[in-house]
Amino acid sequence: MASVSMTVNGRSFHGEVEGRTLLVEFLRETLGLTGTHVGCDTSQCGACVVHVGGRSVKSCTMLAVEADGAEVTTIEGVASGGSLHPMQAAFKEHHGLQCGFCTPGMVMSGIDLVARKPSPSESEVRHWLEGNLCRCTGYHNIVKAVQAAAREMGG
Amino acid sequence: MSDTGIGAALRRKEDARFLTGKGRYTDDINRPGQLFAYIVRSPEAHARIRGIDATEASGAPGVVAVLTGKDLAEDGIGGLPCGWQIHSKDGSPMIEPPHPPLVVDRVRHVGDQVAVVLAESRSQAKAAAALVDVDYEPLPAVVSPADATADGAPQVWDEVPGNVCFDWEIGDEAATSAAFEAAAHVVSLDIVNNRLIPNAIEPRAAIGEYDANADSYTLYTSSQNPHVIRLLMGAFVMGIPEHKLRVVSPDVGGGFGSKIFHYAEEVIVTWAAKRVGRPVKWTAERSESFMSDAHGRDHVTHAELALDADGRFTGLRVHTKANLGAYLSTFGSAVPTYLYATLFAGCYTTPAIYANVQAIFTNTVAVDAYRGAGRPEAAFLIERLVDTAARRLGMDPVELRRRNFIQPDQFPYQTPVALEYDVGDYPATLDAALELADYEGFAARREEARARGKLRGIGVSTFVEACGIAPSAVAGALGARAGLFEVGHVRVHPTGSVTVFTGAHSHGQGHETTFAQLVSDRLGVPADQVEVVHGDTAQVAFGMGTYGSRSLAVGGSAIYMATEKIIEKGKKIAAHLMEASPEDVVFEDGSFTVAGTDKSKALAEVSLAAYVPHNYPEGLEPGLDETAFYDPKNFTFPAGAHVVEVEIDPDTGVVKLVGVACADDVGRVINPMIVDGQMHGGLAQGIGQALLESCEYDASGQLITGSYMNYTMPRAADLPFFKTGRHITNCTHNPLGVKGVGEVGSIGVPPAVINAVVDALSEYGIEHLDMPATPERVWRAIQTARA
Numbered sequence: 001m002a003s004v005s006m007t008v009n010g011r012s013f014h015g016e017v018e019g020r021t022l023l024v025e026f027l028r029e030t031l032g033l034t035g036t037h038v039g040c041d042t043s044q045c046g047a048c049v050v051h052v053g054g055r056s057v058k059s060c061t062m063l064a065v066e067a068d069g070a071e072v073t074t075i076e077g078v079a080s081g082g083s084l085h086p087m088q089a090a091f092k093e094h095h096g097l098q099c100g101f102c103t104p105g106m107v108m109s110g111i112d113l114v115a116r117k118p119s120p121s122e123s124e125v126r127h128w129l130e131g132n133l134c135r136c137t138g139y140h141n142i143v144k145a146v147q148a149a150a151r152e153m154g155g
Numbered sequence: 156m157s158d159t160g161i162g163a164a165l166r167r168k169e170d171a172r173f174l175t176g177k178g179r180y181t182d183d184i185n186r187p188g189q190l191f192a193y194i195v196r197s198p199e200a201h202a203r204i205r206g207i208d209a210t211e212a213s214g215a216p217g218v219v220a221v222l223t224g225k226d227l228a229e230d231g232i233g234g235l236p237c238g239w240q241i242h243s244k245d246g247s248p249m250i251e252p253p254h255p256p257l258v259v260d261r262v263r264h265v266g267d268q269v270a271v272v273l274a275e276s277r278s279q280a281k282a283a284a285a286l287v288d289v290d291y292e293p294l295p296a297v298v299s300p301a302d303a304t305a306d307g308a309p310q311v312w313d314e315v316p317g318n319v320c321f322d323w324e325i326g327d328e329a330a331t332s333a334a335f336e337a338a339a340h341v342v343s344l345d346i347v348n349n350r351l352i353p354n355a356i357e358p359r360a361a362i363g364e365y366d367a368n369a370d371s372y373t374l375y376t377s378s379q380n381p382h383v384i385r386l387l388m389g390a391f392v393m394g395i396p397e398h399k400l401r402v403v404s405p406d407v408g409g410g411f412g413s414k415i416f417h418y419a420e421e422v423i424v425t426w427a428a429k430r431v432g433r434p435v436k437w438t439a440e441r442s443e444s445f446m447s448d449a450h451g452r453d454h455v456t457h458a459e460l461a462l463d464a465d466g467r468f469t470g471l472r473v474h475t476k477a478n479l480g481a482y483l484s485t486f487g488s489a490v491p492t493y494l495y496a497t498l499f500a501g502c503y504t505t506p507a508i509y510a511n512v513q514a515i516f517t518n519t520v521a522v523d524a525y526r527g528a529g530r531p532e533a534a535f536l537i538e539r540l541v542d543t544a545a546r547r548l549g550m551d552p553v554e555l556r557r558r559n560f561i562q563p564d565q566f567p568y569q570t571p572v573a574l575e576y577d578v579g580d581y582p583a584t585l586d587a588a589l590e591l592a593d594y595e596g597f598a599a600r601r602e603e604a605r606a607r608g609k610l611r612g613i614g615v616s617t618f619v620e621a622c623g624i625a626p627s628a629v630a631g632a633l634g635a636r637a638g639l640f641e642v643g644h645v646r647v648h649p650t651g652s653v654t655v656f657t658g659a660h661s662h663g664q665g666h667e668t669t670f671a672q673l674v675s676d677r678l679g680v681p682a683d684q685v686e687v688v689h690g691d692t693a694q695v696a697f698g699m700g701t702y703g704s705r706s707l708a709v710g711g712s713a714i715y716m717a718t719e720k721i722i723e724k725g726k727k728i729a730a731h732l733m734e735a736s737p738e739d740v741v742f743e744d745g746s747f748t749v750a751g752t753d754k755s756k757a758l759a760e761v762s763l764a765a766y767v768p769h770n771y772p773e774g775l776e777p778g779l780d781e782t783a784f785y786d787p788k789n790f791t792f793p794a795g796a797h798v799v800e801v802e803i804d805p806d807t808g809v810v811k812l813v814g815v816a817c818a819d820d821v822g823r824v825i826n827p828m829i830v831d832g833q834m835h836g837g838l839a840q841g842i843g844q845a846l847l848e849s850c851e852y853d854a855s856g857q858l859i860t861g862s863y864m865n866y867t868m869p870r871a872a873d874l875p876f877f878k879t880g881r882h883i884t885n886c887t888h889n890p891l892g893v894k895g896v897g898e899v900g901s902i903g904v905p906p907a908v909i910n911a912v913v914d915a916l917s918e919y920g921i922e923h924l925d926m927p928a929t930p931e932r933v934w935r936a937i938q939t940a941r942a
Contacts, residue, residue, distance in 0.1 A: 034183035035176015039356040040441035044863035075176035088174040095832045099663030100173030101357040101408025126871040135356050135409050136663045138839030139871040
């Protein structure tokens with residue numbers, strides 16, 4: 001067992017984990033933050049994307065111990081108070097989600113894109129989302145939502 | 156109507172929880188004391204099991220039990236049933252081999268369930284599963300329907316000679332032969348409809364729980380139809396009466412057909428929970444999904460179209476070998492028959508049609524319904540034949556379609572293959588799509604592309620689908636072993652808010668919003684005062700679930716019928732309160748009014764009186780709570796026209812989608828935003844089939860495309876924005892006029908894509924390409940043509 005401490009959505013957590021425990025397992029099973037999803041076992045689908053140190057990371061591809069000391073943000077942590085984050089609001093407004101399973105990863109990935117590139121083109125959004133699979137929307141409204149959120153976020 | 160009623164692009168009620176990580180999918184649920192199950196799956200495509208040694212696994216850390224098919228048989232657990240019985244053309248019923256949840260002595264595909272390990276943690280269960288020593292004696296395997304029907308082919312089932320489960324036909328063979336003999340032109344094609352893996356992004360999951368005190372079971376499962384699972388698992392597999400079995404399908408992360416079926420793991424966790432006295436949870440890893448979710452399509456077809464000298468279709472003849480996989484899945488037998496060949500008239504007046512379908516067992520995962528289910532296979536062969544005919548006859552493909560369309564004044568239209576279409580306007584739908592695609596401007600775009608060294612092509616498909624499954628009596632006559640009605644239950648609470656209980660299940664479709672809009676529209680209650688409950692057999696009286704674009708047409712109609720009962724009863728209460736006769740009371744905009752007067756009672760006043768019946772009609776039951784079972788009178792027939800434009804790089808074979816424009820007739824639209832979203836998703840899956848996706852086995856039966864590393868899912872950069880339009884004719888036989896939208900994209904667009912690809916390659920004389928039109932396949936076709 002290894003000892004791990006991290007700040008998740010602004011709260012400090014300390015726990016003992018097996019060395020092989022993935023960050024996503026720690027979030028879902030130890031902390032009960034089930035908004036981060038697991039959709040594959042080859043790091044392809046992106047349903048598990050969270051932010052570690054402000055950058056998007058596939059939490060199925062990182063050990064919990066690697067996040068020791070890090071600031072982690074999950075989908076549960078992006079709304080402030082009762083207000084949705086502009087990326088969440090844009091997904092709702094533009095119908096960028098259907099079954100909702102890929103949505104947390106899409107939103108977290110979209111937020112990181114806009115942080116890096118405040119005004120992404122359609123092509124930039126589509127290529128950025130290469131690591132996030134959605135089977136419901138055909139990506140049409142996801143791309144619209146990310147671009148709309150970028151505008152809202154001041155890009 | 157209210158402003159949250161029919162036609163409003165209302166933002167979805169369900170989004171708040173999904174966007175904040177508060178969705179509740181099956182794997183998010185944990186039960187006190189639960190164990191984790193890991194399934195030991197066969198690495199062999201076909202093998203005899205000489206023995207299973209679980210000694211080491213049983214002693215591994217955290218392991219509580221290792222159970223096998225023998226344990227299951229000892230407990231009297233039965234096999235998974237098939238829901239649809241097909242008869243061969245000689246009158247004999249299809250051969251139904253057993254489908255045990257855990258095999259006993261023989262595995263028949265890679266991924267077949269051999270044993271289950273139950274342990275305290277997921278990782279312990281998985282680690283111990285690797286220690287279960289199964290002694291396999293490999294047998295020869297067969298994976299393609301063509302090989303499986305060859306002389307001397309390996310036998311998947313001893314009791315199924317030649318691997319033919321059934322040999323079915325529909326239509327008039329003699330009349331069709333006569334049409335071909337008299338034809339001026341005959342066009343034929345050999346078509347492979349590629350095998351697909353559905354890949355809902357949420358892997359399947361199930362939790363079984365047994366309450367010994369109540370002698371009752373609860374199953375949480377990622378299913379599209381919890382009541383159907385309760386029926387099948389309770390009545391046919393485990394012998395549990397309905398009142399002792401609760402099935403909950405909470406938030407479900409996409410289905411596309413793959414979560415309709417009753418799966419082995421649902422039985423395993425429920426049975427094991429009682430056997431070990433603790434809840435048992437199983438969640439598929441994606442690798443397991445690839446080898447255990449039912450696959451889709453996989454047809455090999457020879458199709459012929461007869462035309463007269465004027466280009467009118469006079470006959471269609473089709474011979475298909477459909478791959479069933481190793482087992483008959485829940486709807487596996489219905490898909491390549493009644494959901495397929497009954498659509499062979501398409502949008503056209505072809506007077507003579509004959510189809511023969513052989514359904515073949517192979518050593519592959521079971522094949523069943525996947526978005527469109529039979530209808531994409533039908534549309535693909537028809538629309539490829541029509542385009543090929545146009546090319547051979549030197550006709551414009553649009554003109555050839557127009558010449559053969561069923562005209563708007565010919566409805567209701569009886570096809571030669573059982574269905575009676577109620578309504579449609581195919582010429583207008585096609586016009587709308589051509590305009591959206593700027594079909595007229597294509598020649599100039601092609602020239603411009605040529606100047607850049609690119610081959611540009613345009614392709615059209617026009618199609619009809621049978622949805623709103625299904626009139627129970629018709630389905631029963633065709634072999635369905637269940638009714639296909641739906642249940643709607645509307646409860647108006649004392650203060651006038653509403654809860655709707657529906658037997659349909661939402662796994663992305665937005666029923667919580669659309670159904671609330673229906674009720675808002677009819678009862679005049681704002682949609683945010685309407686809660687929609689689904690997915691729990693303990694809460695919803697009954698249901699047949701969601702598939703075949705049936706939720707709104709059948710489930711929505713049931714809700715509508717229940718609101719009508721609410722209004723009828725409300726009129727009696729309101730009449731009493733206003734001292735009028737019920738016949739004089741009209742209900743509009745949420746109020747009961749005595750016609751011709753200003754006397755009025757709001758719905759909430761009436762509902763309050765219904766629950767506080769101090770001043771109440773004599774003999775009338777209190778309460779305002781009504782249930783309706785709606786059995787549709789016919790299928791619905793959404794239709795559409797899809798136009799796709801591609802640009803091909805002849806040096807690399809890469810096909811770039813440069814335009815996708817569709818006009819669809821989905822019947823009356825409740826929420827246009829949701830309808831567009833459904834079209835987008837269907838288009839992406841259809842484009843995936845046409846350009847990217849294919850499930851491949853090697854000759855020994857190993858699944859080569861067993862992960863996202865090698866099964867090509869459509870990604871954002873593979874797709875353009877879609878242009879979606881509509882030309883609506885309302886369904887004539889359900890109270891809402893709706894037809895269904897879930898499957899139009901996956902049915903309509905694949906042939907349009909391939910027609911466009913073939914058009915782009917026409918200068919090489921290429922007449923057909925099988926899906927998916929990958930760069931390699933296109934490049935090879937070009938090289939072969941150039942050689």
